[in-house]
Amino acid sequence: MTEISNVQRPFLEVSDLAVQFPTEDGIVHAVDGVSFSIERGQTLAIVGESGSGKSVTAQAVMGLINKRNADVSGQAIFDGEDLVAMSDEGLRKLRGSKMAMIFQDPMSSLHPFYRIGDQLTEAVNAHHKVSKADARERAIEMLHKVGIPLPAKRFDDYPHQFSGGMRQRVMIAMALINSPSLLIADEPTTALDVTVQAQIIELISQLQQEFDTAVILITHDLGIVAEVADEVAVMYGARIVERGSVDDIFYHPQMPYTLGLLASVPRLNEVRSDRLDPIPGNPPSPIRLPAGCVFNPRCAHQDQVADDLCRTVRPALQNVGPAHQVRCHLPATERQAAADLTLSLLGRPGR
Amino acid sequence: MSAYVVRRVISMIILLLLLTLVVFILFSLLPADPARLTCGKGCTPAVLEANRHKLGFDLPVLQQYWEFMKGLFIGRIYAADSPDPVVCNAPCLGYSFKRGEEVLVLIKDRLPATVWLALGAFILWLAAGISVGVYAALRRGRWQDKTVMGISLAGYSLPSFFLGLMAIFFIVIRLQLLPYPSYVSPFEDPIQFFQTMLLPWIVLAILYAAFYMRLTRNQMLEVLGEDYIRTARAKGLPERIVIRKHALRAGLTPIVTAAGLDLAGLLGGAIITESIFSLPGLGSLAVNSVNDADLPVIVGITLVTATFIIVANLIVDLLYAVIDPRVRLVS
Numbered sequence: 001m002t003e004i005s006n007v008q009r010p011f012l013e014v015s016d017l018a019v020q021f022p023t024e025d026g027i028v029h030a031v032d033g034v035s036f037s038i039e040r041g042q043t044l045a046i047v048g049e050s051g052s053g054k055s056v057t058a059q060a061v062m063g064l065i066n067k068r069n070a071d072v073s074g075q076a077i078f079d080g081e082d083l084v085a086m087s088d089e090g091l092r093k094l095r096g097s098k099m100a101m102i103f104q105d106p107m108s109s110l111h112p113f114y115r116i117g118d119q120l121t122e123a124v125n126a127h128h129k130v131s132k133a134d135a136r137e138r139a140i141e142m143l144h145k146v147g148i149p150l151p152a153k154r155f156d157d158y159p160h161q162f163s164g165g166m167r168q169r170v171m172i173a174m175a176l177i178n179s180p181s182l183l184i185a186d187e188p189t190t191a192l193d194v195t196v197q198a199q200i201i202e203l204i205s206q207l208q209q210e211f212d213t214a215v216i217l218i219t220h221d222l223g224i225v226a227e228v229a230d231e232v233a234v235m236y237g238a239r240i241v242e243r244g245s246v247d248d249i250f251y252h253p254q255m256p257y258t259l260g261l262l263a264s265v266p267r268l269n270e271v272r273s274d275r276l277d278p279i280p281g282n283p284p285s286p287i288r289l290p291a292g293c294v295f296n297p298r299c300a301h302q303d304q305v306a307d308d309l310c311r312t313v314r315p316a317l318q319n320v321g322p323a324h325q326v327r328c329h330l331p332a333t334e335r336q337a338a339a340d341l342t343l344s345l346l347g348r349p350g351r
Numbered sequence: 352m353s354a355y356v357v358r359r360v361i362s363m364i365i366l367l368l369l370l371t372l373v374v375f376i377l378f379s380l381l382p383a384d385p386a387r388l389t390c391g392k393g394c395t396p397a398v399l400e401a402n403r404h405k406l407g408f409d410l411p412v413l414q415q416y417w418e419f420m421k422g423l424f425i426g427r428i429y430a431a432d433s434p435d436p437v438v439c440n441a442p443c444l445g446y447s448f449k450r451g452e453e454v455l456v457l458i459k460d461r462l463p464a465t466v467w468l469a470l471g472a473f474i475l476w477l478a479a480g481i482s483v484g485v486y487a488a489l490r491r492g493r494w495q496d497k498t499v500m501g502i503s504l505a506g507y508s509l510p511s512f513f514l515g516l517m518a519i520f521f522i523v524i525r526l527q528l529l530p531y532p533s534y535v536s537p538f539e540d541p542i543q544f545f546q547t548m549l550l551p552w553i554v555l556a557i558l559y560a561a562f563y564m565r566l567t568r569n570q571m572l573e574v575l576g577e578d579y580i581r582t583a584r585a586k587g588l589p590e591r592i593v594i595r596k597h598a599l600r601a602g603l604t605p606i607v608t609a610a611g612l613d614l615a616g617l618l619g620g621a622i623i624t625e626s627i628f629s630l631p632g633l634g635s636l637a638v639n640s641v642n643d644a645d646l647p648v649i650v651g652i653t654l655v656t657a658t659f660i661i662v663a664n665l666i667v668d669l670l671y672a673v674i675d676p677r678v679r680l681v682s
Contacts, residue, residue, distance in 0.1 A: 064585060095585055123586040
């Protein structure tokens with residue numbers, strides 16, 4: 001069977017998404033002109049430091065940003081409909097049915113006063129008119145699917161009777177119970193033990209294949225990214241600064257910030273005499289984003305750019321490969337030299 | 352769970368017994384002489400002595416307490432060796448020679464007005480306080496929130512005697528919307544009952560509702576920021592279910608605590624409100640008894656009020672377990 005799907009729009013296409021929160025101290029630019037797209041069955045990883053706008057981007061797509069407190073602009077075309085322009089009620093109907101989300105802290109993400117079975121069936125009943133017995137059956141099936149032992153018995157347990165990893169499994173069951181086509185996982189493993197992290201990531205990948213789900217994985221764990229992502233978007237200071245395939249980002253990184261991220265990952269496969277290489281400085285305040293390139297106050301390469309461009313002109317996302325884009329003023333040769341240097345320090349061959 | 356309840360009830364009984372002892376000793380230390388109330392102007396040292404013996408006040412304190420406890424459980428006969436003994440059947444909370452009536456009978460007579468006042472006001476203030484509090488929380492920082500909170504602060508700061516007197520002055524005397532309050536049992540004349548109780552209910556409710564509005568608003572604001580509320584929204588639940596089922600339930604615990612204790616406190620008599628609206632309740636009985644130094648009545652009311660509060664505490668703790676499953680586990 002052959003299908004021509006290339007002429008269609010991407011399954012989810014976010015373009016020029018911006019989220020601003022007016023506060024007494026000024027306008028917080030949480031997300032500033034973010035664009036990406038994703039197809040069903042694919043995994044897009046959004047990586048970056050805390051406060052870089054990853055979570056707000058996800059919540060804006062889900063319609064979880066209260067429009068009374070925030071100014072959301074741009075487009076997010078999901079299966080032909082613009083999520084940014086959609087009414088609250090329209091978004092509510094999509095949430096939990098066609099798009100779902102799991103969160104960072106499974107300890108606090110489940111309601112402590114309700115049985116997990118009731119919380120699961122609630123998700124079914126919010127979107128489908130089904131009998132109590134059918135909803136229960138569906139919930140138990142999902143609990144089984146995410147690897148909860150004795151699901152029919154655990155159905156009646158409360159969240160505090162589950163461990164952290166098990167709670168995250170329950171959250172995944174709840175998110176996937178209506179077979180959504182888009183799953184946003186916002187740091188799903190950050191609060192978990194390392195051994196459990198791998199299981200949860202494995203579970204998400206496995207269910208993704210089963211349901212042919214598009215997954216947006218928000219994380220700052222580059223190890224997980226390397227393992228499961230198809231594409232990677234690196235966010236810094238409310239903007240995407242580099243975007244490409246996993247290979248592009250890990251083997252042909254271009255943006256100095258991406259290089260810094262890669263260099264600050266601890267490695268076990270080599271004996272190091274010196275310390276980790278953190279990126280010097282702190283992330284920018286979202287109220288006063290730096291003019292020009294958002295990374296310029298921390299960038300070691302800005303003196304290689306003529307005319308003070310880094311501090312005055314905002315760099316555009318430019319293509320450096322078929323699906324590889326970077327937001328940087330450095331000339332291609334200088335970028336390459338910086339990348340080669342970092343990669344060689346990491347013990348990996350450059351281009 | 353049931354073992355927990357039994358344990359709590361037993362400790363509650365022990366607490367009440369200790370409480371009676373403390374109250375009894377405290378009041379026996381007062382310089383007032385209860386025997387003096389029995390004879391008025393006709394008191395002579397001989398009569399005083401005789402009456403003191405009749406009442407049992409010539410006994411040591413602990414023995415008096417023993418007599419009191421015996422009266423509570425098996426009844427008591429005052430002045431058994433005189434020609435006109437006074438029989439006080441169990442449970443005997445004492446006998447007021449000032450009023451010539453058993454304390455229990457006095458309290459029973461006064462309790463209905465107090466209970467009706469407390470219950471009516473309780474329902475009003477909970478309904479108003481919680482709904483307005485939720486409303487304010489949902490419109491946090493906007494003019495509706497600020498207005499409501501301003502009004503609540505005003506309501507909170509108004510003393511009940513001022514509110515009560517103003518209500519009577521304007522609504523009863525000036526506008527003559529309601530007849531002058533005169534308490535009757537609701538089973539006797541429901542219309543007059545409601546006409547009498549309406550103002551005291553509202554006055555009392557305003558005072559308490561103001562506090563519950565703030566409490567509910569703050570609770571809701573805290574809970575609405577919780578991760579599980581975001582989860583509920585991410586599931587696609589309608590906002591009203593997110594608010595009522597997920598947020599309000601989670602914010603209920605401190606409201607239940609405050610409500611239980613406030614209601615119990617009011618069941619011991621709302622002294623000022625009862626006085627203003629001439630309601631024959633426990634509060635006004637307590638005030639009169641203090642003025643008369645009528646010790647047996649004061650002891651009786653103190654015990655009854657304390658019992659209400661202890662029982663309310665127990666009920667509140669049991670309600671915690673109903674609201675929050677984590678409490679069940681601990682118990």
